[in-house]
Amino acid sequence: MYAVIMAGGSGTRLWPRSRQNRPKQFQALYSDRTLLQETVRRIEPLVRREDIYVIANRSHEPIVKEQLPWLPPENWIGEPVAKDTAPAVGIAATVIHSKDPNAIILVTPADHIITKEMLFRRLLKVAEKVASEGPNVVTIGIRPTCPETGYGYIQMSDAHRTIDDIDVHEVISFKEKPDLRTAEEYVSSWHYVWNSGMFIWSAQTILDLYKAHAPDIYRLMMRFKNAIGTPDEQTVLEEVYEAFPKISVDYAILEHADNIHVIPAAIGWSDLGSWSALHEIMDADENGNTVVGSHVGIDTHNCLIHSRDRLIATIGLDNMIIVDGGDVILVLPNGRSQDIKALLEELKKQGKEQYL
Amino acid sequence: MYAVIMAGGSGTRLWPRSRQNRPKQFQALYSDRTLLQETVRRIEPLVRREDIYVIANRSHEPIVKEQLPWLPPENWIGEPVAKDTAPAVGIAATVIHSKDPNAIILVTPADHIITKEMLFRRLLKVAEKVASEGPNVVTIGIRPTCPETGYGYIQMSDAHRTIDDIDVHEVISFKEKPDLRTAEEYVSSWHYVWNSGMFIWSAQTILDLYKAHAPDIYRLMMRFKNAIGTPDEQTVLEEVYEAFPKISVDYAILEHADNIHVIPAAIGWSDLGSWSALHEIMDADENGNTVVGSHVGIDTHNCLIHSRDRLIATIGLDNMIIVDGGDVILVLPNGRSQDIKALLEELKKQGKEQYL
Numbered sequence A, B: 001m002y003a004v005i006m007a008g009g010s011g012t013r014l015w016p017r018s019r020q021n022r023p024k025q026f027q028a029l030y031s032d033r034t035l036l037q038e039t040v041r042r043i044e045p046l047v048r049r050e051d052i053y054v055i056a057n058r059s060h061e062p063i064v065k066e067q068l069p070w071l072p073p074e075n076w077i078g079e080p081v082a083k084d085t086a087p088a089v090g091i092a093a094t095v096i097h098s099k100d101p102n103a104i105i106l107v108t109p110a111d112h113i114i115t116k117e118m119l120f121r122r123l124l125k126v127a128e129k130v131a132s133e134g135p136n137v138v139t140i141g142i143r144p145t146c147p148e149t150g151y152g153y154i155q156m157s158d159a160h161r162t163i164d165d166i167d168v169h170e171v172i173s174f175k176e177k178p179d180l181r182t183a184e185e186y187v188s189s190w191h192y193v194w195n196s197g198m199f200i201w202s203a204q205t206i207l208d209l210y211k212a213h214a215p216d217i218y219r220l221m222m223r224f225k226n227a228i229g230t231p232d233e234q235t236v237l238e239e240v241y242e243a244f245p246k247i248s249v250d251y252a253i254l255e256h257a258d259n260i261h262v263i264p265a266a267i268g269w270s271d272l273g274s275w276s277a278l279h280e281i282m283d284a285d286e287n288g289n290t291v292v293g294s295h296v297g298i299d300t301h302n303c304l305i306h307s308r309d310r311l312i313a314t315i316g317l318d319n320m321i322i323v324d325g326g327d328v329i330l331v332l333p334n335g336r337s338q339d340i341k342a343l344l345e346e347l348k349k350q351g352k353e354q355y356l
Helices: A035-043 A058-067 A085-099 A117-132 A180-189 A203-213 A215-227 A233-243 A275-281 A337-349 B035-043 B058-067 B085-099 B117-132 B180-189 B203-213 B215-227 B233-243 B275-281 B337-349
Strands: A002-006 A052-057 A076-079 A104-109 A137-142 A153-163 A166-175 A192-202 A260-265 A290-301 A304-318 A320-324 A328-333 B002-006 B052-057 B076-079 B104-109 B137-142 B153-163 B166-175 B192-202 B260-265 B290-301 B304-318 B320-324 B328-333
Touching: A002 A035, A002 A085, A035 A052, A035 A058, A035 A104, A035 A117, A052 A058, A052 A085, A058 A076, A076 A085, A085 A104, A085 A203, A085 A215, A085 A233, A104 A117, A104 A203, A117 A137, A117 A153, A117 A166, A117 A192, A117 A260, A137 A153, A153 A260, A180 A192, A192 A203, A192 A260, A203 A215, A215 A233, A275 A304, A275 A320, A290 B337, A304 B337, A320 B328, A328 A337, A328 B320, A337 B290, A337 B304, B002 B035, B002 B085, B035 B052, B035 B058, B035 B104, B035 B117, B052 B058, B052 B085, B058 B076, B076 B085, B085 B104, B085 B203, B085 B215, B085 B233, B104 B117, B104 B203, B117 B137, B117 B153, B117 B166, B117 B192, B117 B260, B137 B153, B153 B260, B180 B192, B192 B203, B192 B260, B203 B215, B215 B233, B275 B304, B275 B320, B328 B337
Parallel strands: A002 A052, A002 A104, A052 A076, A137 A260, A290 A304, A304 B328, A328 B304, B002 B052, B002 B104, B052 B076, B137 B260, B290 B304
Antiparallel strands: A104 A192, A137 A192, A153 A166, A153 A192, A166 A260, A304 A320, A320 A328, B104 B192, B137 B192, B153 B166, B153 B192, B166 B260, B304 B320, B320 B328
16 A cells, blocks of 8 residues: 655644644654654554655655655655645645556545554555455545534445445545534434545546546646656646646545545544644543643643643643743633634734744 | 842742742843842932942852942852841841941842832931931831731831921831731721831941840851951851841841831832732733733733743633743742742652752
8 A cells, every 4th residue: 555645734723833834744742753753653554665655845845854764755745835635636646656557545644643543554454455446435534522513524324334344334425514503413413424534545546536527637647747757847746736726635526426435433533633632632641631741730630731841830720721832832721722823813913923 | 328138038939930049039020130130220329339238148149240240249248048137137237337337227128129219219218317316227118008918017106207208107016927807907907017128227226236136146246247357257157157046137126126117108019929919010011911021912811921032822811820931831820829839849849859
């Protein structure tokens, strides 16, 4: 199996650790490894290093090479400009297809956490098997634990088969981010799972689906394919990225495709979309606090304390989030993460761009 | 007028800015100057620099000389060991008396803030006048603004005279830190003021009072007086400090003395005894926040934000205190300052002495 690690996100909701020049996926948030390094480590038992590809903004090339020094140069795809996931998946599939037309490809974000890794790898093996059988797309769906309105949902059919004790359902439809009431219906029906952004399909299937459902993107992919290995490769990459529409792979391809399968998974997954999400996924101490770094607390409960080389000392706090971002300290109640956006706007307004 | 600045405090309640190796009085807390430097600046219009004496723990000599580089070496008194205020006041008076037997001396802590400085200096001039008239002790009493149980109180007689529009009352008695009910009675009676720890008296009066009420200390003072200017001066200072009892000037002298006067003062005084006290004395912005350093806030009200070179970012906070102590960040609700002591104990228990 091949892997394409999508490392192009900005991760502003994890500010001030996630920063413009070093977003979330390049930060160590819950272990000694960065999220990118964790993503690699998680799949390494299944994918050889020379078959791992990383795609991210071109400006982050030095960070990727610093964090994955073994990555072959041809496995790094530097996007000249961010155009959402459809162009990224298409270009990466093109690169891999030109190397191995029979490749099965796992597409995965670089900035998620999965705590049940053995189970995750068992699912991937089953997904690989299904993807090998034909023009199938296999998605990993996450069993919802709450009526989350920030994720897309996948509606599953009852029809399914079981491979190695893993259920593989047929997909009825993809649903965009729902309102709260709809999300509650989804969760209670047990026929909906969260769209994790992880897909397993063959390189040939990807190219065929782009040809059928996104012919504009496909033509640009083929133009780039002809340039691979020539002196024009980077110039052509820039040109096709200039021309790509900004669109997600969900909208461009998956909502129109047949033969989509989903493996509903309870794998301790989180997209780490906020400090609260990190707080939830991490193991808490006897006071309900989740601590990274050095902390001393008096009467401190249910807090996320996220430090680096400094001590964070707290008294009389409940359900608070404190993050040491080096040159910035952020303090807020758990549940107010959505206001970080307004805070970043305020910083821009004040001309304090160095903190973004 | 001479001045003795008492800079021997430990200031643990303002941790983590106040630290064992650089306590509160040597820190800049509300301006570019340290509290010691502010104390000097405040009295400089009344006292010549060569008449200012500083007494503090011997280990802090480099800090004092760094912050007051002009201080004549003989005006620095390094205490070999902390023995509370009675020995400090006695030794400083001995040094000054040996230079000028007619000296009038202001004794003042190094770590208080006074916002109404013009009025303060007017009071001092009147106090100097009263102290010059005979064996009088003049104290500066602070008009209470709340039933504070952390201060000593001074009970005033109605009998008073008025000099240059300033009332000077006779003192009936000194009261130790009261319980809350007693403090409430004190405040409502209008005959009680807080003991600020500032006294104005002649060097001769001090020596006479020690001789009468603390003969043990007086004998040691005289022993030291004979050694001043000799090669034995430091050795004798060590010996007398070894022998000194640990006792405050209030207990040892003032509670037994006659001819004590008090000038009730509304001079914007605070002993900066806690972060809350600093919050109260500083000017708040339109959101009720008092800010030192760099801060950006969303929905943040009535907070004390005390930073240095880092940005502190806050969302959805009310009545909180956040202090950047360099290698430590402290976060607590306003009103929980008293728990800092427990936090320092916890640090000791964990062997993290470097943060004390």
